Amino acid sequence: MxxxxxxxxxxxxxxxxxxxxxxxxxxxxxxxxxxxxxxxxxxxxxxxxxxxxxxxxxxxxxxxxxxxxxxxxxxxxxxxxxxxYEPRGKLIVATRPDEVPRLDALHDRAHENAIKVDMIDAAEIHQREPNITGLKALWVPDAAxxxxxxxxxxxxxxxxxxxxxxxxxxxxxxxxxxxxxxxxxxxxxxxxxxxxxxxxxxxxxxxxxxxxxxxxHRIVPFRGEYYRLAPRCNDIVGAMIYPVPEPGLPFLGTHLTPMIDGSVTVGPNAVLGLSREGYPKFSTNLRDVADMARFPGFWKSIAANLRPGLKEMGDSLFKRRYLAACQRYCPSLTLDDLKPMECGIRAQAVMADGSMQHxxxxxxxxxxxxxxxxxxxxxxxxxxxxxxxxxxxxxxxx
The missing domain is CATH 3.50.50.60 (FAD/NAD(P)-binding domain)
Incomplete structure (x- = not known):
């Protein structure tokens, strides 16, 4: 046939x-x-x-x-x-002064894209989400x-x-x-x-x-490492809570997400993976490593993104650093709240010049x-x- x-x-x-x-x-x-x-x-x-x-x-x-x-x-x-499905909405929270102009730009972009949003101040953030702090935030009600x-x-x-x-x-x-x-x-x-x-x-x-x-190009795997919050934290937020994304990177940052099963996850970070399909931490596949090492674009990409890459690696290796990234907008979280969860792996196309294909x-x-x-x-x-x-x-x- x-x-x-x-x-x-x-x-x-x-x-x-x-x-x-x-x-x-x-x-x-x-x-x-x-x-x-x-x-x-x-x-x-x-x-x-x-x-x-x-x-x-x-x-x-x-x-x-x-x-x-x-x-x-x-x-x-x-x-x-x-x-x-549940239309929980999303808060994109600026926690540092340097993030506010980027948040304002996102607000303008949302209107150009005909997406319903509201800009809210610190008091409104606390009123909407009592466990979340920030200088300003975008409220995106249609996210689900x-x-x-x-x-x-x-x-x-x-x-x-x-x-x-x-x-x-x-x-x-x-x-x-x-x-x-x-x-x-x-x-x-x-x-x-x-x-x-x-x-x-x-x-x-x-x-x-x-x-x-x-x-x-070549596919370069990026591990998105999550934690599931302890059950006592299932009501810590009602909406999804996102940081303001870093410019130039195709990742949205570590965020709090209520799941449809009632739990809440935090993550993912974005750390270089050494195995395309190895989900346990430190998984290494020699074929996958060799494919990356033989591709000049991989090394150019590493050089261009060394600083954020090292930060993500540090957050991966040290749970307390991962927690600190979350505490910027949710200060009540503790180390005991972060429970193990299987990671995800993103297939990122990297071009010969080292650029990440967006x-x-x-x-x-x-x-x-x-x-x-x-x-x-x-x-x-x-x-x-x-x-x-x-x-x-x-x-x-x-």
Whole structure:
């Protein structure tokens, strides 16, 4: 059998892309390959569960548009499938005078992006969130919390009902493109499809190289280390609490997030990982380390971001330093409040010049499209990202 479409990657972007393709081509045959024995085992299953609003992004940019649309569609999908989500809202808190101008700029950007926000002072911060302190804050009421794993599972059920073939524990060993099809070799046999989309996240550069694509980047893993607060702290905040992000970095800083299960997490930081899929602390994969070390862009990126990198490393190694970052806006937290929690690992595309890719990065050929960078917040934006990928792929048929 030759499938119409093959998808590599069982995260939320891969499933959203599969949905978009079948929506545009009802009755088409589609196979989705996931190397793990379950869906969403990596980035999708380890994120902070926030439905973002797009406040941070350049007005008029693709990321801003996709995030706004993605937030609306994520909530509508949850409503249609009976998935719980809570519009808790978000406070972005300036705790130092040098952060206030950046907060003011975010306020202006929010209005340009048509995002509902209010600027509030220190007294209003305390009134809204008694355990939080700051000089000024932006209140973003439409930010929400959800389980993206629940969304993913509902997407998978939709796909199965539409006739999609979802194959777990299936790893591509080789990919060959011919004029008529793409052949994917696996341990259980060769899978053929007329078109291939790879949404392989942490392994996306390796899948692209396997398929014969020429790369000018590498995936560098960044560990996002979280703590879960002790149960006595489950009511410490009602909203999500974020610091003002550092300029030039694609990370939002260590934040407090109520979770849909009733707990509260703090994190993540962003520290260089030595293993793409090693979640325990100090995990090291020699192949992953060698891939980074052989890539000149990695060393250029390290040099350009040495100071914030050392700070994040220190916060990772010393729990008291991690706590101090949180106490800037939540001074009542103590070391005993920080309980262990599995980290997340972000697939960050780093270019040959050392820059971190902040935008989408695609590599394509006549019958393949490789998603090499789907920028944060990809989970919130997954459905419109899936539409965009499907439209790019199907445009070739015309």
């Amino acid at each position: 030759i499938y119409d479409f093959a998808i590599i990657g069982g995260g939320i972007v891969g499933l959203a892309t599969a949905r978009a393709l079948l929506d545009r081509r009802p009755g088409a045959s589609l196979v989705l390959l996931e190397k793990e024995d379950g869906l969403g085992r990596h980035q999708t299953g380890h994120n902070s569960g926030v439905i973002h609003t797009g406040i941070y992004y350049q007005p008029g940019s693709l990321k801003a548009r996709l995030c706004r649309e993605g937030a609306q569609r994520s909530k509508a999908f949850c409503d249609a499938h009976g998935i719980a 919390i959800v389980s993206y794993k629940a969304i993913l599972d509902a997407m998978a059920e939709e796909l199965r009902e539409a006739g999609a073939d979802i194959r777990l524990a299936t790893t591509p060993d080789a990919i060959r493109e011919t004029p008529d099809m793409v052949e994917i070799e696996t341990a259980s046999g060769t899978i053929s499809a007329h078109m291939l989309v790879a949404c392989a996240g942490l392994q996306s550069d390796r899948i692209a190289r396997m398929a014969g694509m020429t790369l000018k 935008d989408f990065l695609f590599l394509d050929s006549p019958r393949m499209l490789h998603v090499c960078n789907a920028p944060s917040p990809a989970a919130t934006s997954a459905m419109p990202i899936g539409d965009m990928i499907a439209e790019k792929l199907l445009a070739r048929e015309g």
